[in-house]
Amino acid sequence: MKKILALILVLVLTLPVFAAMAEDTEYIFEAEYTELEGLEGLGVSGSPTGLGLVAENNKASNGYFVGNLGTASPITFQIVSDADAVATLKLVVGSNILGNCTWNPTTLNILVNDEAIDFNEFTTDNGDDPMDQNNFKTKKIGDINLKAGENTIVIVAGENTYRSNLPSAPSLDAIKLTTTAALEMIESEASHDELD
Ligand SMILES: [Ca+2]
Numbered sequence: 001m002k003k004i005l006a007l008i009l010v011l012v013l014t015l016p017v018f019a020a021m022a023e024d025t026e027y028i029f030e031a032e033y034t035e036l037e038g039l040e041g042l043g044v045s046g047s048p049t050g051l052g053l054v055a056e057n058n059k060a061s062n063g064y065f066v067g068n069l070g071t072a073s074p075i076t077f078q079i080v081s082d083a084d085a086v087a088t089l090k091l092v093v094g095s096n097i098l099g100n101c102t103w104n105p106t107t108l109n110i111l112v113n114d115e116a117i118d119f120n121e122f123t124t125d126n127g128d129d130p131m132d133q134n135n136f137k138t139k140k141i142g143d144i145n146l147k148a149g150e151n152t153i154v155i156v157a158g159e160n161t162y163r164s165n166l167p168s169a170p171s172l173d174a175i176k177l178t179t180t181a182a183l184e185m186i187e188s189e190a191s192h193d194e195l196d
Helices: 002-021 189-195
Strands: 025-030 054-056 064-066 075-081 085-094 101-103 108-112 122-124 137-146 149-157 171-179 183-185
Touching: 025 183, 054 189, 075 171, 108 137, 137 171, 149 171
Parallel strands: none
Antiparallel strands: 025 171, 054 064, 064 171, 075 149, 075 183, 085 137, 085 171, 101 122, 108 149
16 A cells, blocks of 8 residues: 555655656747858859858847758758657748748758658748848747757758749758757757857
8 A cells, every 4th residue: 555655655756857847948049059060052153151151130039040941951950869759840940031932842942860751831931121121930830850969950952943943942041849858959050150
């Protein structure tokens, strides 16, 4: 009987802990802290490369975003998870001054652990504020599977002709991941040295 009482006591005491562990946390990971070295973007005259893809914007999360992205500038988030888990992925994206663009698995590729994922079409547009033509918005992509350990989430231009007939991608401010797992991003030291 004592054993049963002790067991009940243990259960009563630990259940709220398990309940708390199962709660979702929303993480925000900044695009400007991904490893940008070696990436080549699209420019009006000459192509911005590496940290040259980062621009300031006071409406962007952390004050910076990456833009002028093309097929040679895949943005790679390296995310370490403490467990196998489902996470809801959202992108914080701007118009890249491209006007109204439609993004879907053809025009924009999102790869989770090297596999292209399917997602519902979304749009970006310059918006009404002439001072903020990036017009950043949060777009829900959907649920993705993370594995315990290191994961990669890559966002790269797909097949489109949005930038002077070349494939481009939206400006990328950050990603948001909502999950029960504990996540950390492996961040670029070069970006921190330059931006912090
Ligand atoms: Ca940002």
